[in-house]
Amino acid sequence: GAVVSQHPSWVICKSGTSVKIECRSLDFQATTMFWYRQFPKQSLMLMATSNEGSKATYEQGVEKDKFLINHASLTLSTLTVTSAHPEDSSFYICSARETGGSFYGYTFGSGTRLTVV
Amino acid sequence: GNSVTQMEGPVTLSEEAFLTINCTYTATGYPSLFWYVQYPGEGLQLLLKATKADDKGSNKGFEATYRKETTSFHLEKGSVQVSDSAVYFCALSKGPGDYKLSFGAGTTVTVRA
Numbered sequence: 001g002a003v004v005s006q007h008p009s010w011v012i013c014k015s016g017t018s019v020k021i022e023c024r025s026l027d028f029q030a031t032t033m034f035w036y037r038q039f040p041k042q043s044l045m046l047m048a049t050s051n052e053g054s055k056a057t058y059e060q061g062v063e064k065d066k067f068l069i070n071h072a073s074l075t076l077s078t079l080t081v082t083s084a085h086p087e088d089s090s091f092y093i094c095s096a097r098e099t100g101g102s103f104y105g106y107t108f109g110s111g112t113r114l115t116v117v
Numbered sequence: 118g119n120s121v122t123q124m125e126g127p128v129t130l131s132e133e134a135f136l137t138i139n140c141t142y143t144a145t146g147y148p149s150l151f152w153y154v155q156y157p158g159e160g161l162q163l164l165l166k167a168t169k170a171d172d173k174g175s176n177k178g179f180e181a182t183y184r185k186e187t188t189s190f191h192l193e194k195g196s197v198q199v200s201d202s203a204v205y206f207c208a209l210s211k212g213p214g215d216y217k218l219s220f221g222a223g224t225t226v227t228v229r230a
Contacts, residue, residue: 004160032216043121044206044220093160097216106218108153108161 002028004096006109013084013116021079021112023094028107029074030096035067038091038111047092050077084116119144123207123221130197130228138192138224140181140207148209150174150183150190151218155204164192164205197228 003026013019023033031052036044048069049057056069066088068080077096081088095108124139142148152164152174165174167183167190174181179194190207207221 006160034217036220041222043222044218046217046219049217095161095218106163106216110158110160 002026002096002098002107004094004107004109006094006112008112009110010113011115013114015085015116016083018080018082019084019114021081021092021094021114023077023079023096023109025075025096025098025107028096028098030077030098031074033071033077033094033096034106035069035077035079036093036095038093040091044093047079081114084114086116089114089116119148119209119211119219121207121209121219121221124224125222127225127227130226132199132228132230133196134228136192136194136197136201136226138205138207138226140190140192140221142188142190142207142209144188144209144211146211147185148211150181151208151210152179152181152190152192153206153208153220155206155223157203161206197226199228199230202226202228 005024007022033050035047038044047062050069050071052071058064071077093111095106120143122141149168151166153161154164155161165176167174170185172183181190181192204223204225206223208218210218
């Protein structure tokens with residue numbers, strides 16, 4: 001079945017540095033990918049919708065300059081947390097929808113645990 | 118806007134017990150409803166779905182029925198196994214043309230042998 005690889009699975013970085021998280025669809029093309037953030041014991045909150053070849057659509061309250069999203073190919077979307085601070089520590093999850101596939105064909109990555117110290 | 122309210126956990130059960138996780142939603146129109154499961158160390162997987170009122174989704178012994186009159190989509194399994202230990206998320210989407218998913222808070226289920 002469809003597989004989405006998310007890398008890294010965990011990262012620790014110093015405050016003020018930037019961190020890039022990759023989300024790859026391994027065996028299908030994904031025009032649309034989604035980035036979520038999950039706080040402990042809380043729901044997944046959609047941060048942005050990533051569209052191949054165009055600008056991402058950010059949800060209300062998400063800083064586009066802080067969370068840079070690039071979807072340069074049909075199999076790769078990246079999320080860069082710029083100038084990270086401790087409050088950015090969270091679990092980030094991506095999902096991809098297969099181009100032309102079933103409306104219900106969302107595939108999720110395994111998530112990235114970001115800790116900013 | 119759309120929202121999902123899910124029974125809070127954690128839930129701890131003995132093997133072969135009956136499991137129910139309540140889920141209610143708020144949405145305009147006729148959303149599609151989903152249950153996702155996240156096993157330890159893994160990504161979310163679609164467990165089952167229902168796209169219209171009175172539809173019943175089922176998979177791996179789990180069932181959920183789309184009840185529009187009560188705006189609910191409760192998850193049930195008649196006899197749980199240790200391997201069912203996971204976090205379960207209820208979710209909805211507006212339907213074709215709007216691919217965003219709104220998730221509930223998740224319910225952690227632990228099944229003891």
